[in-house]
Amino acid sequence: MATIRKLRGRWQAQVRRRGMKPRAKSFDSKAEAEKWARDLEAQVDRFGAAPDTKILETTTLGSLLERYQREVTPTKRGAVQEDQRIEVLRRHDLSHRTLIGLSQQDIASFRDERLQSVAPSTTVREMAILSHVLEVAARDWGMPLAKNVVKLVRRPVIRNERSRRLTDDEEQRLLDGCDAGLVPYFKTLVILAVETGMRRGEILGLEWSDISHNRRVITLTMTKNGSGREVPLSQRAFEALTDWREKADVDQSTVFPMTAGALEQAWRRLLARSNVKALRFHDLRHEAVSRMFERGLNMIEVSSISGHKELRMLKRYTHLSADDLVARLG
Template sequence: MGTITQRNKKDGSKVYGAQIRIRRDGAIVYQETQTFERKPAAAAWIKKREYELAEPGALEKASKVSVSVHDAIHKYLDEYGKLRPLGDTKRNTLKAIAASWLGNLLLADLNSQRLVEYAHWRIGADGGAVQPQTVGNDLAHLGAVMSVARPAWGFDVDPHAMTDARLVLRKMGMVSRSRERDRRPSFKELDALLLHYAEMQKRRPASINMLKVVGFALFSTRRQEEITRIRWADLDEAGQRVLVRDMKNPGQKIGNDIWCALPDEAMAIVKSMPQVCAEIFPYNSDSISASFTRACKFLEIEDLRFHDLRHEGVSRLFEMDWDIPRVASVSGHRNWNSLRRYTHLRGRGDKYVGWPWLAKILAAPVDLGAREGGR
């Protein structure tokens, strides 16, 4: 039964607090309060809410905690991110969703229709005119938040909203997986890049030694973030392998430490680096990426990414007739399906035999400047 209490404000006016309390077996299982300036309005609200709460399932739904999509996302980033640190892409994507109009919705109101509306908006000009692959990534990251919001925090979430929305969007062609790249650098492109970096090294000896970095990426198949994390303490010279910490993996990243074999060329490049810092390549990952992007733009090399060097390195090993387990021992892949996307073979044998740039990379001097003793 609802109750109404009168309260006098500082200016002498009156307000009326309407409260509903529902008890079961003597214990309060639900309560709700609203304030009104007129007593009849308070009484009408009590009557209306008591009628609504009498409907089957209404009390259980009203008892659930509801927050905005924005708040749910940031709770996920703050709490879940501490237990299992998230990658920059996922974190930035979730922050962007939280800052969009979707973030203003209550999580309880996030149904399949609103998710489909969000996908339409993202593909449109106002939402960034993104590709279906990006929409798919957005929904995948948001789905991770929704999957823990109810069981972990008791938030009101429609358990079928994301599944239903993705089913509809797939039929409409508005979500899809990322396209598998088959881009590999040509010798002409590598010649241009390495000549560019050799000349840059002469002008600025203490800059990032991209000759070493590009060569190591190509022959070791390591990602740029992994290259900058490898420490001398992680090198097993006798076993010709290196411990790659926090290797990227769909199900796990932090703590996913994998021993990876180093082909002869990669090992030789490691030995050509001075042992004056904790890291073998004491450079910033973002700076490497920016340098590679600028060089490709300057040289008018189209659609080439640093990650394509990994693609080239893995494909080279298959062209040398290495079997799957041996290639995986270098690349760190756990299954053939993941490894398959990097293999676009273009002949047989090792086309890098006698490659003149390898000797130049090994002989290139390294000036770490202020990096010595630290990053």
């Protein structure tokens, strides 16, 4: 059991355990002293001895983030987005905390502060990065961390479910708007999104070699969830792709030579031309998944097409038309 006492105006914590040299350290507050003692005792229980915590006293969270950004982030599929988030974290005051001083309360304060300026989903992603940084530091870089303090803090609840479906003649207006635009393949791109439920990145990364014309199937070798899948093509989607193939540059391996930023700009212009309000491109995936259920496909069949690994997540995208359900009920 640690001894906490006030000595010459400061609080001293002393930890004595059998088989280890007594360790003592002074702090400005009693709470800091008690935390240091608890952490040291936890390390003794975990490692069987008191590890050298000097490295934790000199290493800041910011330096860990910088190393992680340099060594780990480039190996990830979402490296660009994670790199941007780490830059935000490195500019935050939290990055100046040493690992020995980083506490559960620090993370909770960071969470509450971020929620004042960004969405809960953004805060959750930033906390996930912090958590993984500490995990990598302890597991791969030999940092003697007693615990991952991020895991002890409640993460915000994300409530971003959308129920936006295409209504009335919106789909036709969008397709007509594509014909009036400057991007010759945008109509094919929109049809593919509505028919298959593929993600934006999957569509933009599609190559002609990924499409089997004999089987009428698209093969995605790597997707957002880390695994590949095969996406069957409806007759409508297949004909749209075939038509675009006849017009496309024969030397162009990519089906849709467009960046994510260019797609967003083209999408906004399309909505304005079509007079369609409050529709995100991602809502086309939502629409596609809902239509699959309305056509009678079951949960397993839809997930194999859409790529959802968790059926709980799949339900968020599913808003069935009551009119179609009435027809099926008879």
